[in-house]
Amino acid sequence: MLLEVNDIHVHYGKIEALKGVSVEVNDGEIVTLIGANGAGKTTTLKTISGLRGLSSGRVLFEGRDISRMPGHLRVIAGLGQAPEGRGVFPGMTVHDNLLMGAYTRSGDFSAELAEAYELFPRLAERRNQPAGTMSGGEQQMLAIGRALMAKPKVLLLDEPSMGLAPLLVQQIFSIIEEINRRGTTVLLVEQNAQQALKLAHRAYVLETGRVVKSAPADELLNDPDVQAAYLGGG
Numbered sequence: 001m002l003l004e005v006n007d008i009h010v011h012y013g014k015i016e017a018l019k020g021v022s023v024e025v026n027d028g029e030i031v032t033l034i035g036a037n038g039a040g041k042t043t044t045l046k047t048i049s050g051l052r053g054l055s056s057g058r059v060l061f062e063g064r065d066i067s068r069m070p071g072h073l074r075v076i077a078g079l080g081q082a083p084e085g086r087g088v089f090p091g092m093t094v095h096d097n098l099l100m101g102a103y104t105r106s107g108d109f110s111a112e113l114a115e116a117y118e119l120f121p122r123l124a125e126r127r128n129q130p131a132g133t134m135s136g137g138e139q140q141m142l143a144i145g146r147a148l149m150a151k152p153k154v155l156l157l158d159e160p161s162m163g164l165a166p167l168l169v170q171q172i173f174s175i176i177e178e179i180n181r182r183g184t185t186v187l188l189v190e191q192n193a194q195q196a197l198k199l200a201h202r203a204y205v206l207e208t209g210r211v212v213k214s215a216p217a218d219e220l221l222n223d224p225d226v227q228a229a230y231l232g233g234g
């Protein structure tokens with residue numbers, strides 16, 4: 001197993017946002033976390049990436065306990081992150097944003113740059129444009145491209161489809177599939193449960209800080225309770 005979240009409890013002050021969440025991600029998989037607003041999906045990702053501390057439980061990466069490891073060291077270890085809200089550097093060009101993604105590495109990044117531009121031709125067209133002047137969808141592509149520059153073993157994606165037009169949502173999801181096909185494991189948080197379940201191998205349903213279901217994604221797509229709650233009534 002590549003990544004294991006084991007019974008984590010996470011608090012914001014007195015509020016217990018995660019009440020014992022366990023998630024497993026195997027090498028090569030796309031795993032998705034779905035659930036309503038406030039269920040704890042983003043908090044789970046932030047705890048994995050090191051942006052939030054945990055009160056108890058453990059996060060294991062390649063068998064090693066990384067629960068207390070600073071976030072930047074987790075990136076070096078192989079956890080790539082494209083955070084919610086994108087977080088690109090608005091005043092820097094697309095090209096320089098991509099280079100920033102490789103800050104944990106040394107040497108020649110031309111192969112990674114070429115791959116990012118191949119996956120996202122739109123970024124190649126705009127390589128000299130300030131990132132802040134790009135559309136939401138383009139910034140999302142840039143955030144994913146930048147995360148790939150660190151050559152992650154697992155790519156953590158928080159709501160990549162948020163705020164995007166349907167056509168772009170399709171594009172982003174097919175690029176995620178391609179990234180996975182090329183060998184990167186993916187942990188995806190999505191409000192768009194339908195699309196996420198179509199893409200993923202396995203999925204976890206979160207409700208108010210707990211995992212209430214976990215199953216192969218196609219099983220959940222056909223689950224009447226999941227359809228009623230998250231897939232527009234089936």
Ligand code: ATP
Nearest residue numbers: 012015017035036037038039040041042043044191
């Ligand atoms: P969303 O899709 O809306 O981001 P989510 O499933 O990702 O939802 P989280 O953002 O992880 O949910 O939130 C889980 C719980 O923690 C919610 O009850 C939320 O209000 C609370 N929470 C999240 N961030 C904070 C914060 N910075 N301070 C206080 N409470 C927070």
